[in-house]
Amino acid sequence: MTVLAANRVGILAALTNALDELRGNMLDVSQAVIQDYFTMILAAEFPEERDPEVIVDHIRAVCRSYGAEVALKDPDDETVFEIPEEPTPRQRYVLTASGQDRPGVLRFIAHRLAQDDIVLMDLQGMRHESDHTFLTSMELAFPPGVDALKLRNDLDKEFRPDGITIALQHRRVLAALAHPEPVGFNTVSPWPSRGTDGS
Amino acid sequence: MAHNDSFFSALQQLRQLPLDVRTITLGINVADCHNHSLHALCESLYQRIIGRAERLTNVCGEVSSLLGVPIMQRRIVVTPIDRVAQGFDSGDMVNVARTMEGAAAQVRVDRIGGYAADVQHGMSSSARELIASLPTALSQTVRVRAAVHVGTTESGVNMDAISLLGRILKETAQADAEKNGDAAAKLVILANNATGHPHLTGACLGDGWGDLVVHVGIGAASIIRHALVERLAIEPNSPLHELAAEIQTAVFQSTRTAELVGREIATRLGADFGSVDVSLAPTRRPDDSVAALLSLLGIEQVGAPGTATALTLILNALRAGSAFASCSAGGYSRIMLSVLEDASLAAATKSKELTFDQLCMAANAGSGGLDLVSVPGDTDVATLAAIISDQVSFAVLNRRPAAIRIIPVPGKRAGEGVTYSGMMNDAVILPIRGTGLSKEFIERGGRLPPVR
Numbered sequence A: 001m002t003v004l005a006a007n008r009v010g011i012l013a014a015l016t017n018a019l020d021e022l023r024g025n026m027l028d029v030s031q032a033v034i035q036d037y038f039t040m041i042l043a044a045e046f047p048e049e050r051d052p053e054v055i056v057d058h059i060r061a062v063c064r065s066y067g068a069e070v071a072l073k074d075p076d077d078e079t080v081f082e083i084p085e086e087p088t089p090r091q092r093y094v095l096t097a098s099g100q101d102r103p104g105v106l107r108f109i110a111h112r113l114a115q116d117d118i119v120l121m122d123l124q125g126m127r128h129e130s131d132h133t134f135l136t137s138m139e140l141a142f143p144p145g146v147d148a149l150k151l152r153n154d155l156d157k158e159f160r161p162d163g164i165t166i167a168l169q170h171r172r173v174l175a176a177l178a179h180p181e182p183v184g185f186n187t188v189s190p191w192p193s194r195g196t197d198g199s
Numbered sequence B: 001m002a003h004n005d006s007f008f009s010a011l012q013q014l015r016q017l018p019l020d021v022r023t024i025t026l027g028i029n030v031a032d033c034h035n036h037s038l039h040a041l042c043e044s045l046y047q048r049i050i051g052r053a054e055r056l057t058n059v060c061g062e063v064s065s066l067l068g069v070p071i072m073q074r075r076i077v078v079t080p081i082d083r084v085a086q087g088f089d090s091g092d093m094v095n096v097a098r099t100m101e102g103a104a105a106q107v108r109v110d111r112i113g114g115y116a117a118d119v120q121h122g123m124s125s126s127a128r129e130l131i132a133s134l135p136t137a138l139s140q141t142v143r144v145r146a147a148v149h150v151g152t153t154e155s156g157v158n159m160d161a162i163s164l165l166g167r168i169l170k171e172t173a174q175a176d177a178e179k180n181g182d183a184a185a186k187l188v189i190l191a192n193n194a195t196g197h198p199h200l201t202g203a204c205l206g207d208g209w210g211d212l213v214v215h216v217g218i219g220a221a222s223i224i225r226h227a228l229v230e231r232l233a234i235e236p237n238s239p240l241h242e243l244a245a246e247i248q249t250a251v252f253q254s255t256r257t258a259e260l261v262g263r264e265i266a267t268r269l270g271a272d273f274g275s276v277d278v279s280l281a282p283t284r285r286p287d288d289s290v291a292a293l294l295s296l297l298g299i300e301q302v303g304a305p306g307t308a309t310a311l312t313l314i315l316n317a318l319r320a321g322s323a324f325a326s327c328s329a330g331g332y333s334r335i336m337l338s339v340l341e342d343a344s345l346a347a348a349t350k351s352k353e354l355t356f357d358q359l360c361m362a363a364n365a366g367s368g369g370l371d372l373v374s375v376p377g378d379t380d381v382a383t384l385a386a387i388i389s390d391q392v393s394f395a396v397l398n399r400r401p402a403a404i405r406i407i408p409v410p411g412k413r414a415g416e417g418v419t420y421s422g423m424m425n426d427a428v429i430l431p432i433r434g435t436g437l438s439k440e441f442i443e444r445g446g447r448l449p450p451v452r
Helices: A011-021 A052-062 A105-115 A148-162 A171-178 B005-015 B038-053 B056-067 B090-106 B125-139 B159-175 B182-186 B221-234 B240-269 B290-297 B307-325 B343-350 B356-363 B381-397 B439-443
Strands: A002-006 A025-034 A037-045 A069-071 A091-100 A119-128 A133-142 A165-170 B021-028 B071-078 B111-118 B144-152 B156-158 B187-191 B212-219 B272-279 B373-376 B402-404 B406-409
Touching: A002 A011, A011 A025, A011 A037, A011 A052, A052 A069, A091 A105, A091 A148, A091 A171, A105 A119, A105 A133, A105 A148, A148 A165, A148 B056, A165 A171, A171 B240, B021 B038, B021 B056, B021 B240, B021 B272, B038 B071, B038 B090, B056 B071, B056 B240, B071 B090, B090 B111, B090 B125, B090 B144, B111 B125, B125 B144, B125 B159, B125 B182, B144 B159, B144 B182, B144 B381, B156 B159, B156 B381, B159 B182, B159 B187, B159 B381, B159 B406, B159 B439, B182 B187, B182 B406, B187 B381, B212 B240, B221 B240, B221 B290, B240 B272, B240 B307, B272 B307, B290 B307, B290 B343, B307 B356, B356 B373, B356 B381, B381 B402, B381 B406, B381 B439
Parallel strands: B021 B071, B071 B111, B111 B144, B144 B187, B212 B272, B373 B406
Antiparallel strands: A002 A037, A002 A069, A025 A037, A091 A133, A091 A165, A119 A133, B021 B212, B144 B156, B187 B402
């Protein structure tokens, strides 16, 4: 389910009220405030007999004063998912790109990642209006055999002439930098994995 | 806005960190390769090195690709050869050095250390033969690095050995005259190296390590420079303690990364993880040098008054940062003023801004002694020995390790330029004041008693 609404105090309270009244239960959620919009993507379960139209109408009604727009999908009805029998073990990395903004940066990166069968797990980005610089950071899951050093160098070669810097760091390196306990305690499996091997 | 600025400033700080690993050193125990037959000794030494290190280069490549951290150099160190090759003459010793060279080339490492002798108390016949073989061994090999350990704080200094090394150093340079005495750069004279400092040139597998051990070395100059530049961009008038804190943080980050890399390599090779060493060693990158850091701190030229203070500040921050980052930080940290490997120091010799005396002073504040300094080829043997013994005495008195590399460049005088290939930069030969005035002192020989 996705919810897009005006970002004002009380929106989360209204939304959770509506879910509660529908006897829904949140399973996974990601929320961000983009410009002036409150946005939320969530997975929730509802009683079997609950009609999807009822769910959407009820949330809209409860969150009317926030102008909420709701979209609902049932994963059981979807045909676009490919579920591999045995998930490939993957390594997690964080890629950051920053510098002077220009069109096409993300497109180039995304194509390059797709070539190497790299899966995007998380993406954040932001543009500074004052100096037209941008910063984007994405969490990636690499299949075995991808040379991270080469990927970084390729991207660096592409973007350096435009003054855009690229950094690619393994999750374990980030964990080693972020936690003061000895290396080895924190760097084996830093994040609970979501269908991928986070080691 | 989706994200507040602090989230991004945290990312911003991480994004450009020049994290890399300067050296991966694999220590291999070869003590049991000893044999009375030279052929059998060389064969088993060769097979041992190949057997243990053949995967080193590939594993370094794999881990480097996996973690996205470049590894600059791969090295091997073995048990000191004066213990392994006993009962041979200097000609046979040269064959041992060639065997090490062949094995190192086969497994594609950059350097192999352990062609070393320990003479702090006295000289065994094998140590004497090894030292006598140095001019030939070092001029006929590329990767082999040699070391002679001449003294410690607790046991004193073997002045006979230093006197002999003055001559050997000159002969070694002479044997490689067409390369401007490059072979002498491969010989390091060590003091206070009791446990076998695994990160020095010519280091050997010291006592007390296992059969196979991985050490990791970091050159922290670029990450420290990065941190200082960022800090000074925000606050140009930062006081020294704030800059020290920046250095400490940068060193923490690079130590953490290097330990992660080192442990992963050790696991894949089935080796023990040894130690992490953070040193300010120059790299091929421009501006990766101590001189650049000193200039950021506000000292315009190495050797100017204040240099010792600035070096002390950097060294302390280096040690504090690495000690907090890792339980395996070796405590060997030092600042390497390797003149020929450091573009800005080499340039300073050319512009005559850097003198031999200034270098000696700087070398003894936080550094490990004179490193890769080229001196006139006609410097007499006693003066060379006296320069070495001065550096060793400073180290012994201050209870810190020292590693001294001096190149008496054959046929060149003070002020002349000298050019090297490979890692080393062009420099100008530094004049030494008071040459020939210490002959009687050095020729007395004997021992310097322990420092109490």
